[in-house]
Amino acid sequence: MKKIFKLLCFLLIVVIYSCDDILEEDITGDTVQIASPAEGQVVVGNTVQFLWQNLDGADNYRVQVLDQNQTLALDSLVSQNLLEYNLNEGSYQWRVKGENFAYETEFTFPVNFTVEVSDDLTNQSVLLSTPSDELYTNDTNITFTWNTLSSVDSYTSEVVKSNNGETTIYQEAGITTTSFNIDAALFDVDAEYIWKVKGVNTTSETTFSERSLFIDRVAPNIPTLNTPDDNITSTTEVTFNWTNGTDTGNIQSTVTNTIEIASDINFSSLLFSDDTQNNTYQYTFSNTGVYYWRVRAYDQAGNQSDNSITRTLTIE
Structure with a gap:
């Protein structure tokens, strides 16, 4: 009976792991035209x-x-x-x-x-370089760059703030280099900013190439520790759980949590550190002793919360 049960379990595992292969069509012999x-x-x-x-x-x-x-x-x-x-x-x-x-x-x-190359720029476009599209950042000292386009005499740039409507905050024509900077003070609120560049010559011009940039200077909330409780005694395998910090600013992005475990309360002897977008982490301790743990949060723009409170646990 035990052998039959083990065989059924094995077959179930095979079916589960093969499910995607069964559902997907075998295209190995096909050719794209x-x-x-x-x-x-x-x-x-x-x-x-x-x-x-x-x-x-x-x-x-x-x-x-x-x-x-x-x-x-x-x-x-x-x-x-x-x-x-x-x-x-x-x-x-x-x-x-x-x-x-x-x-x-x-x-x-x-x-x-x-x-x-063609002197007619009508069906051409400027290839933007940096910053990358849909970048989240808390840095407002930004250099906008693009690749040189042949047959262009100069470039025209714009920056538009998208915040309850669109407002042009910067315009410049006659640029003969492949970069520009704007006053950081123009990024007056956290919002989406759309930057655009087009190439111009005496007879034609490209359409605007554009990318989005998200200015976010608000740090996520501090995570709240849930389990294990403070000053408990545990076996070597521990599941840590907390309430994630949330991004409450005008621009919100994915929040990642950093969990740290140390053998001293000042975390100078860091035993473990890892990043996760979840609110739980399972860790197996190799040695018994007293340990400390905490969590902090950071978003895609690089804003970081303060550390959570520190909790203590004893591994026996």
């Missing part, structure tokens, strides 16, 4: 539209582009059958494959194409 750029195509301007046909059973597509030195210029995973990307003038190869949770196709055969 490329649409554009086609072999030998010349793309005029710096914005390349990569297009392929949807493949049944593929949840995502891996797109890779190699430059003329066979250096990877792009490696991106997308869920649609279209990807737009800015490339400098030169010769390239691109390929794509389909993927799902359990399977993937082979890459398509590399397709060669060329990017050529």
